[in-house]
Amino acid sequence: MFNATSDFAAPSSGLSGYGWTAELDELFAPLAEAGLTPGRLVRVDRGQADVAVLDPESGELRTVRADTRPVGSAETKDNPCTGDWAAVDLAATPMPAVSALLPRSTAIIRKGAGMRSDGQVLAANVDTVLIAVSLASDPDLGRVERFLALAWESGAQPMVALTKADLVDDADFIREDVERAAPGVTVLVVSAETGEGLDVLRACTPGTTVLIGQSGAGKSTLTNALTGADRMIVQQTRDSDGKGRHTTTTRELFALPGGGVLIDTPGLREVGLYGGEGLAQAFSDIEGLAEDCRFHDCSHRSEPGCAVLAALADGSLHERRMESYLKLQRENEWIASRSDARLAGERTKLWKARTKAVRGRVRP
Ligand code: GDP
């Protein structure tokens, strides 16, 4: 019988549990020829990172501590972050070094709240942004919409997990409410306590997933239920006097037992809205309505032939949702106004190109 597929696998296929693909393998070929090893950043600290690599000699997966300064030291958008794919020089001295980062498919960026305007990348190469919402109390739909806009903005596919299903009887009823606030988004009902819905959740998130949501929403509990494994990294570092020393850190990226990868970084949990494209996607129902307004520059306040006002009048669009949309839009503009001139200019260009159908129609 034919077995032992691992004998026939590509050298880096052991990384597939971390999301490595044939496409990445091809992209990496020239770097491999240069003697570099592919790896995924599972935790990033100032100037260093823990990188999951396939040991070229033993063929085993292991985590190495690597110097990230060759690819960036300032807190810029291109700074290495959890989830990045990297080319690692394992032979570098005095410690392995990240020599290059592979292009990112998606990025989750923290907005510049009272800080530098260019934002900071919190997670890279994310396929699904899973928004945890507790069923223990009535969901705040405005908050869900804010998270959804952020998720769309990242380029990843949003998904909602209604958690703590064991605490309520009317989960499906609430689910319908949330679905109306989340066009194009799968809404699942789960319980880490009973295990309800976890198999479906696993099946719906085969790639790299980040978990966001309000404090107390059940993110840690869900993460533990999904990872089921120990979350610590013990590593050997060197003091300046050359003596060995053990440090223990928490990793922020986990290869899940049944496939898929979960990223859980503390900073991700309080991310704000950034930019405008995500907002348009989170409110695609309103955007779609606005296309039917008689006037191209309809403000949806009093114009005749306004499709948005008509939908509000006949109840197919809820007042609450419209208000939430306008509020988030004002917030976005405030963020944009705080940015420095160059970046604001860039963002406006992007904003205009991507949402030109919207801008000018719906203005708070
Ligand atoms: P986080 O702040 O989002 O990480 O939330 P936690 O995971 O710390 O959970 C907050 C609280 O909700 C804790 O007291 C958990 O025990 C509880 N909790 C989390 N998941 C469930 C669940 O599925 N069922 C019930 N009944 N409680 C849960």
Ligand code: ZN
């Ligand atoms: Zn209108």
